[in-house]
Amino acid sequence: KQEVTQIPAALSVPEGENLVLNCSFTDSAIYNLQWFRQDPGKGLTSLLLIQSSQREQTSGRLNASLDKSSGRSTLYIAASQPGDSATYLCAVIGIQGAQKLVFGQGTRLTINP
Amino acid sequence: DTEVTQTPKHLVMGMTNKKSLKCEQHMGHRAMYWYKQKAKKPPELMFVYSYEKLSINESVPSRFSPECPNSSLLNLHLHALQPEDSALYLCASSSRRSGVGETQYFGPGTRLLVL
Numbered sequence: 001k002q003e004v005t006q007i008p009a010a011l012s013v014p015e016g017e018n019l020v021l022n023c024s025f026t027d028s029a030i031y032n033l034q035w036f037r038q039d040p041g042k043g044l045t046s047l048l049l050i051q052s053s054q055r056e057q058t059s060g061r062l063n064a065s066l067d068k069s070s071g072r073s074t075l076y077i078a079a080s081q082p083g084d085s086a087t088y089l090c091a092v093i094g095i096q097g098a099q100k101l102v103f104g105q106g107t108r109l110t111i112n113p
Numbered sequence: 114d115t116e117v118t119q120t121p122k123h124l125v126m127g128m129t130n131k132k133s134l135k136c137e138q139h140m141g142h143r144a145m146y147w148y149k150q151k152a153k154k155p156p157e158l159m160f161v162y163s164y165e166k167l168s169i170n171e172s173v174p175s176r177f178s179p180e181c182p183n184s185s186l187l188n189l190h191l192h193a194l195q196p197e198d199s200a201l202y203l204c205a206s207s208s209r210r211s212g213v214g215e216t217q218y219f220g221p222g223t224r225l226l227v228l
Contacts, residue, residue, distance in 0.1 A: 034216065043117075043203055044156070044219040089155055093215075100169065101217060103155035 002027045002094045006104035014112050015082060021075040021107045023090035028068050031093045034101070035064050035075050038087045047088075048075070080111045116140075117220035119204050125226045128194060134223045136187040136204030145187040146217065147179060148203040156203055162187060163209070194227045201225075 003026045013019055023033070032051045036044040048057045048064040050073070056065040063076040073090060087108045091101040117138045126132050136145065144163050148156035161169035162181040176198075178190040187204055201222045207215040 032215070036219075041201070041222075041224065043119075043221040044205075046216050046218060049216045091155075100158045100161065100171075101156075105155055 002030075002092060002102045004090060004092055004102050004104035006088075006090060006107050008107060009105065010108040010110075012110040012112060013080060015080060017080050018076065018078050019080055019109075021077070021088050021090075021109070023073040023075070023104055025071045025073075025092050025102075027094055027096070028071050029095040030068065031095055033064075033066055033073050033090060033092045035062075035073075036089045036091065038089060038106070040087075044089065082111045082113050085109055085111045117204055117206055117218050119202075119220040119223050121223060122221070123224045123226075125228065126191065126194065127228055128196075130194075131190070131192045133191065134189040134202055134204075134225075136189075136206075136220055137185055138206040138218070139185055140206065140208075140218070141184075142206035142208050142218075143184060144207045144209050144215075145181060146205040146207075147187070147189055148205065148219075150201040150203055150222070152200075160189075191225075194225075196227050199225055199227045 005024045007022045030052050034049045035047040038044050050057050050066040061078040066073045087106045089106045091103045120135045146161050147159040150156040158171050159173045160179045165181045176193050180188040203222045204220040205217040207217045
């Protein structure tokens with residue numbers, strides 16, 4: 001059974017810092033990995049999708065990497081801003097079974113002005 | 114347009130009520146999903162529709178009844194709910210059932226409170 005873990009559970013940093021969020025998964029047989037952002041009480045916003053054949057994806061100040069063999073992904077946020085404060089979720093879709101998104105517990109990020 | 118809309122935004126219902134949640138997308142997507150999210154937890158998949166047919170039911174109690182009348186619309190009918198069913202209900206869609214390269218787009222959710 002696929003399990004996804006995100007470390008740390010919460011992170012608080014001053015504005016302007018670069019930071020890394022971590023995601024690990026137990027079964028490397030995945031189709032893709034997706035990073036989402038969720039503001040309190042709101043829906044999920046898709047940030048980046050990395051297919052299993054890719055090593056990284058970039059969008060603006062965000063860069064996500066994927067090391068499928070070790071079951072790890074990182075989300076790098078450059079020059080953090082208070083507006084980046086949110087919960088960040090990673091999710092994988094496995095090749096086996098029901099092909100559904102399996103989410104980590106999320107990292108709650110706070111950027112202090 | 115990558116928008117998934119959900120109505121209502123908030124819903125309060127008693128345990129004997131019948132209500133429905135509605136989800137709509139006009140991206141031409143053929144896969145639609147219902148998720149349930151409790152506070153400070155990740156979303157949990159409930160149902161998946163692929164080409165208007167139910168393809169996954171994650172052992173959800175029968176008091177939740179999904180319906181996909183057409184490729185743009187997804188409903189979740191609620192009946193005789195329990196207080197523990199209070200949660201944020203999220204709808205999502207993707208161009209086809211999730212596999213290689215498929216991004217799921219989520220709606221803003223319906224906040225449900227069962228009294």
